[in-house]
Amino acid sequence: MNKHSITLSFEINEPQLLLRDAIKHYGISKKALTSIKYEGGTILVNGEEKTVRHILTVGDKVTIIFPEEKSSEGLIAEKGDFPILFEDEHILIFSKEAGLSTIPSREHPHGTVANFVAGYFAESGLSSTVHIVTRLDKDTSGVICVAKHRHAHHLLSEMQKAGTISREYEAIVHGFIQQDSFVIDAPIGRKDGSIIERLISQEGKYAKTSVQVLNRFHLQGEELTHVRLQLHTGRTHQIRVHMMSIGHPLIGDDLYGGSQKFISRQALHARELNLKHPFSGETLKIISPFPKDMKDIIPTKTTK
CATH class of the missing domain: 3.10.290 (Structural Genomics Hypothetical 15.5 Kd Protein In mrcA-pckA Intergenic Region; Chain A)
Incomplete structure (x- = not known):
């Protein structure tokens, strides 16, 4: 063997x-x-x-x-640094910085999470495809989970479908949100004429997000709210679209109505990943450190 x-x-x-x-x-x-x-x-x-x-x-x-896997065909292995939060023979969980795409495209085949993971696998002597379990938008920071082999990827994907993998995010949005906690339950679809932008649409896919207010504060005379969000589904741009739909777009998110006065990317961080390990049964609670660019926006003294 x-x-x-x-x-x-x-x-x-x-x-x-x-x-x-x-x-x-x-x-x-x-x-x-x-x-x-x-x-x-x-x-x-x-x-x-x-x-x-x-x-x-x-x-x-x-x-x-299981047969030994082959490395991802067409994926260029590159050396890159990413803080590892958990690793064993089945799963790799780490923190992604903002500005880093998860997977390469024809126009940008280099410098993505997948390139760096492929390089890490090669350096570790592991012959495997890069199986991304939880993806993040380019300008969203935070925790990402990668399976090290096909069977782990299959089990984790089934867990995602069953809703047994929990993902929590933190964001800073425009305006004071009046309710302390609530749920946004609104379907999301692709905007006509755009391959990127999404919107609330009755023809879209079911999407559900729980929102909890952490703090409300003023910055340079503007009202902002720091929120924690839990995804119950995993639609593209789900948090960004849901928050825009209730009149509180993420700051920095110019695609969905946010201003870049305080930050040049959407102020969204994938903070926490909770799951039961598919092989050991161990409960994993993985937390990605809060990024400096978002931390600098939130004042030390805030009001809820």
Whole structure:
């Protein structure tokens, strides 16, 4: 077995169980099963290779060896610094600075999170595709989660769909928000004629954001509010569009009506990521330090 192969082992506690059903129970996708079969993986029962039609008995030990992945084709590996907040053989979680795109484009193939992660994987001797689990807009700072292999990516993606991965953000918005806490429940769609801009649209996709006011304060005679937000869905520009829709756009967000008087990017930071580790079951609460450009805006003494 290659030292970088991912292995999953479990013991059977049900009689007359098909190996195929046991594998499905542990969240292994059909795509992963195909790669195990045709790309160099192995399924062992008590140390012996078996097919998925094998009938298991109580006490059998099943070991699945996933095939080693290949590095992302077409992705240029580059050296870059990013503060690592958590890492093990399955997951890499780190903090992204504002101004850094998550993935490359045809026009900008260099200098993105994916390039730097590919470089980090290569430096670590890990042959793997870069599996981005949680993406951020270029000018949003904060925590990003990357899976180190396909099976981890599949499990984390399923957790996202089920709503068991929690993401909290902090933002600074224009105006005083009167309510201390509330929920914005409004569908978001693409704006006609734009490949970037989104808007509230009944034809859009369901989107839900919880908002909590942390502080209200004045800066150079203007009313601003510091808020914490929790995403219940993950639509493109969700927080930015939702806050604009209630008349409180993010400061710095000129795409959605914010002024850049105090900051040159949207004042949005992905503060916290909460999830149960898909393999160990450990509860992870990962917090990304508050960025200096946003911290400098908020006065030491504020009023709620």
